[in-house]
Amino acid sequence: MFELRYLPNVVTLKLDSDKCIGCGMCAEVCPHAVFTLENKRARIADRDACMECGACAKNCIAGAVSVKSGVGCAAAVIRGIVGGGEPTCGCSSTPAN
Amino acid sequence: MKQTTAKESVGRPPEGQQPEPPLEDKPTCGCGQSPSKTKAAVHNDAPRIEGVIRTEAGTVPRVKTELDLIDHLGAWRARWGIRRMSYSVQPGLYAVGNPTPQSLVLVSANYKLSFDRLRSNLSGRDAWIMALDTKGINVWCAAGKGTFGTDEIVHRLETVGLKDTVSHRKLVLPQLAAPGVSAHEVKRRTGFSVVYGPVRAEDLPAFLDAGMRATAETRLIRFTLYDRLVLIPVELTNWLLYVAIIAAAMFILSGVGPGIFSFGRVVDAGPLTVSLFLGAFLTGTVAVPILLPYLPGRSFSLKGASAGLLFVSAMQLYAWQHGGLFDGRLSVAAWFLLAPAVASFVGMNFTGSSTYTSLSGVLREMRVAVPIQTVCAVLGLGLWLVGRFI
Numbered sequence: 001m002f003e004l005r006y007l008p009n010v011v012t013l014k015l016d017s018d019k020c021i022g023c024g025m026c027a028e029v030c031p032h033a034v035f036t037l038e039n040k041r042a043r044i045a046d047r048d049a050c051m052e053c054g055a056c057a058k059n060c061i062a063g064a065v066s067v068k069s070g071v072g073c074a075a076a077v078i079r080g081i082v083g084g085g086e087p088t089c090g091c092s093s094t095p096a097n
Numbered sequence: 098m099k100q101t102t103a104k105e106s107v108g109r110p111p112e113g114q115q116p117e118p119p120l121e122d123k124p125t126c127g128c129g130q131s132p133s134k135t136k137a138a139v140h141n142d143a144p145r146i147e148g149v150i151r152t153e154a155g156t157v158p159r160v161k162t163e164l165d166l167i168d169h170l171g172a173w174r175a176r177w178g179i180r181r182m183s184y185s186v187q188p189g190l191y192a193v194g195n196p197t198p199q200s201l202v203l204v205s206a207n208y209k210l211s212f213d214r215l216r217s218n219l220s221g222r223d224a225w226i227m228a229l230d231t232k233g234i235n236v237w238c239a240a241g242k243g244t245f246g247t248d249e250i251v252h253r254l255e256t257v258g259l260k261d262t263v264s265h266r267k268l269v270l271p272q273l274a275a276p277g278v279s280a281h282e283v284k285r286r287t288g289f290s291v292v293y294g295p296v297r298a299e300d301l302p303a304f305l306d307a308g309m310r311a312t313a314e315t316r317l318i319r320f321t322l323y324d325r326l327v328l329i330p331v332e333l334t335n336w337l338l339y340v341a342i343i344a345a346a347m348f349i350l351s352g353v354g355p356g357i358f359s360f361g362r363v364v365d366a367g368p369l370t371v372s373l374f375l376g377a378f379l380t381g382t383v384a385v386p387i388l389l390p391y392l393p394g395r396s397f398s399l400k401g402a403s404a405g406l407l408f409v410s411a412m413q414l415y416a417w418q419h420g421g422l423f424d425g426r427l428s429v430a431a432w433f434l435l436a437p438a439v440a441s442f443v444g445m446n447f448t449g450s451s452t453y454t455s456l457s458g459v460l461r462e463m464r465v466a467v468p469i470q471t472v473c474a475v476l477g478l479g480l481w482l483v484g485r486f487i
Contacts, residue, residue: 002390002391003390004320004389004390004451004453005395005453006395006453006454006455006458007395007396007455007458007461007462008395010455010457010458010461011455011457011458012457025280028272028293028311028316029272029275029293030316031272031273031296031316031317031318031452032317032318032453033313033316033317049453050455051452051453051454051455052455052456052457053240053241053275053276054241054276055240055272055275055276058275058276058277058278058279059275059278059279059280059281061281068456068457069241069276069456070455070456071241071449071456072448072449072451072453072454072455072456072457072458072459073446073448073449073450073454073456073459074397074445074446074448074449074459074463075446075449076449077456077459077460077463087456088242
């Protein structure tokens with residue numbers, strides 16, 4: 001109830017189970033608990049929770065995870081269209097930590 | 098990412114001196130702020146140094162774990178977007194407590210808000226803090242840009258001489274650095290293994306006490322009411338220029354009417370027009386973040402549009418009872434298009450501040466929302482102008 005969930009069936013996250021070595025790094029770095037480990041293999045448990053930050057792919061030593069990462073920011077998209085090129089984030093207004 | 102090409106200073110300042118403030122150009126912020134380069138302003142942001150620690154690799158300044166009034170004021174200032182892009186600490190190695198070569202190394206960004214969050218959660222502990230040069234940007238955003246990245250870690254390790262400072266080969270990174278850092282690459286290139294700590298620095302003490310094990314809960318990013326509230330000031334600041342221009346234009350356009358233009362009408366209708374516009378804008382910047390979980394739909398543009406519709410409906414209810422808010426029926430129709438369009442556009446831009454929107458999702462919602470917002474805004478403006486002649 002009143003959960004913050006974004007649009008379904010849209011993210012570019014892919015997991016190649018054959019390459020997975022079950023190290024669990026993807027599950028560890030994901031801030032939205034997208035992955036779970038089952039029988040020493042990673043599984044995408046909550047795909048729609050993915051925000052395409054790219055942490056999982058970047059930290060997968062086996063190269064089993066791929067995602068087209070980027071900033072989910074409308075202002076960045078507009079800036080990308082106006083200025084040309086990829087959407088770039090110009091600010092740092094997410095909660096600092 | 099390329100290694101930083103900016104002017105490099107020594108990682109450890111001479112004994113007894115505060116680290117020199119970074120003076121290299123900051124990346125320009127697309128949110129309408131100009132980076133401040135005043136030396137004095139940056140220098141004041143340096144954390145309070147209390148003594149130094151001597152190591153094999155030189156002397157390391159020691160920082161307090163208590164935040165002073167100036168740190169709180171600085172945080173408040175940064176939250177309002179005032180000289181936020183220069184609210185940074187000098188990249189390099191710092192000490193907390195009385196660290197030894199066996200003490201932990203915690204890696205942080207050189208945005209002072211991030212650095213302060215970290216050190217204030219290390220009270221009573223002995224540790225090293227390695228502040229990366231993230232150009233004064235917080236951990237998560239810097240990781241997204243790649244400035245909090247593998248290359249910078251490798252480079253900073255060498256610059257501060259970490260291998261001579263500590264005897265172990267372990268780095269503790271905030272979990273939100275993971276989009277920029279490849280743990281196995283760091284290990285391969287430096288011999289240091291990376292341990293990802295919890296998302297929030299507040300959970301760091303529990304993480305360290307549990308033998309560097311993060312609970313599932315502390316691995317999740319949240320977006321609580323408080324998290325959303327602290328973002329509102331900088332949202333307001335970022336929009337300020339655009340809003341001022343549009344408000345001024347609408348104020349002047351209020352004078353349009355029979356006889357083309359009249360200053361009397363500007364005085365009569367201008368304040369109300371500007372108020373309605375500002376109301377719609379504040380609906381998008383303030384009400385949308387606060388009411389985010391309760392507004393219908395998943396896309397931010399829909400949430401914004403609903404909030405805008407709610408706002409203009411409330412105004413209409415008020416007008417029915419008290420009158421005088423809108424100039425005629427066309428004006429009512431105009432505002433029923435304009436307010437949702439404005440709130441929708443502004444609300445849509447809050448995706449950039451949210452902690453859970455994906456780029457693919459934002460692109461999908463924009464493809465639908467931006468054309469509708471444009472049509473509503475143009476139509477609304479047209480009706481509003483035509484209505485002034487009737």
